[in-house]
Amino acid sequence: MVPTVEWKDGAVCLLDQSRLPGAVEFLTCRDYVAVADAIRELKVRGAPAIGVTAALGVALGAQSVNAVDYPAFAQAIFTICDHLAATRPTAVNLFWAIERMKRKLASLGSQPVASIKKALITEAQAVLDEDIALCKAMGRHGAELIKDGQTVLTHCNAGALATAGYGTALGVIRAAWEQGKKIQVIADETRPVLQGARLTAWELMQDKIPVTLITDNMAGSLMRQGKIHLCIVGADRIAANGDVANKIGTYSVAVLAKAHGIPFYVAAPYSTIDLKTKSGADIPIEQRNPLEVTSIHGSYPVAPDGVAVYNPAFDVTPAELITGIVTERGVFKPHELAKRFAS
Numbered sequence: 361m362v363p364t365v366e367w368k369d370g371a372v373c374l375l376d377q378s379r380l381p382g383a384v385e386f387l388t389c390r391d392y393v394a395v396a397d398a399i400r401e402l403k404v405r406g407a408p409a410i411g412v413t414a415a416l417g418v419a420l421g422a423q424s425v426n427a428v429d430y431p432a433f434a435q436a437i438f439t440i441c442d443h444l445a446a447t448r449p450t451a452v453n454l455f456w457a458i459e460r461m462k463r464k465l466a467s468l469g470s471q472p473v474a475s476i477k478k479a480l481i482t483e484a485q486a487v488l489d490e491d492i493a494l495c496k497a498m499g500r501h502g503a504e505l506i507k508d509g510q511t512v513l514t515h516c517n518a519g520a521l522a523t524a525g526y527g528t529a530l531g532v533i534r535a536a537w538e539q540g541k542k543i544q545v546i547a548d549e550t551r552p553v554l555q556g557a558r559l560t561a562w563e564l565m566q567d568k569i570p571v572t573l574i575t576d577n578m579a580g581s582l583m584r585q586g587k588i589h590l591c592i593v594g595a596d597r598i599a600a601n602g603d604v605a606n607k608i609g610t611y612s613v614a615v616l617a618k619a620h621g622i623p624f625y626v627a628a629p630y631s632t633i634d635l636k637t638k639s640g641a642d643i644p645i646e647q648r649n650p651l652e653v654t655s656i657h658g659s660y661p662v663a664p665d666g667v668a669v670y671n672p673a674f675d676v677t678p679a680e681l682i683t684g685i686v687t688e689r690g691v692f693k694p695h696e697l698a699k700r701f702a703s
Contacts, residue, residue: 365412374389375387380559381559410454416488449644452632460487461480501691502536506532508541513582514529514560516555546571552671592626600697605645626685630687
């Protein structure tokens with residue numbers, strides 16, 4: 361896979377996911393404002409990838425701060441952090457990464473500003489490297505849930521494109537495939553932005569993993585016919601009680617899976633688990649531009665002008681619908697997360 365995000369020649373380089381699958385193009389962000397715009401405009405998306413990108417954005421912004429004393433430098437970094445944090449409200453990895461960069465900054469108060477700038481790049485790179493390692497660990501744990509010959513349904517994109525590499529839900533699928541299991545993948549199109557159609561299908565085809573694309577409203581019919589054996593999705597925030605916020609439509613898939621006796625799994629790293637949020641009811645849900653619903657890519661109208669639109673980017677799947685949550689530490693029941701990740 362081409363890299364989703366990386367530090368390259370003093371800039372943040374991003375694969376422009378808004379252009380896929382038609383074109384493989386890269387954005388070179390030379391200031392933190394450009395990084396924030398890329399996050400907000402879905403040039404980069406997926407909770408882990410957003411977190412990595414935000415960390416790199418803080419490091420990038422730090423390089424252009426002219427302050428020579430620590431208090432003034434730190435204040436400038438806080439401003440950069442606030443700007444990045446204002447991009448998207450639901451994915452907790454964004455805030456986790458920013459807080460990590462702030463903690464690193466606080467630990468360097470006695471060092472020269474030039475040294476701090478270098479250390480922030482190193483820390484952001486560590487966030488990136490750790491994300492790939494966590495995804496591969498999740499893949500190893502989750503692959504044990506998939507049997508040879510099974511068909512797996514996934515919703516949205518939780519693959520290498522949604523992370524620094526390898527993927528969460530697709531990382532599990534990828535690991536099972538690498539073990540030699542002859543599996544099939546069903547990918548929901550994932551309206552309204554079509555991450556399943558544009559990204560998941562493209563990514564799996566790059567790895568030659570068999571994938572079939574369906575519209576979002578076909579899943580129940582396939583489950584009833586016995587053509588789906590397992591569901592696995594990613595997450596943008598997991599509350600302390602095990603409720604999961606993920607791309608809109610995830611809840612519907614979970615309800616259908618429950619009705620048909622099909623296991624429903626979530627794959628996510630520790631940075632997605634938000635123990636400060638008690639339940640899904642407390643997770644802020646991002647509302648996006650109505651144009652995403654009334655048109656395709658903002659160019660092809662599919663609804664009448666002036667129609668009222670409700671366009672939440674995410675929904676919440678309650679813990680009782682989730683069979684297990686795959687993490688880098690293993691697979692747990694939703695109610696076990698608070699204890700396992702309390703430290």
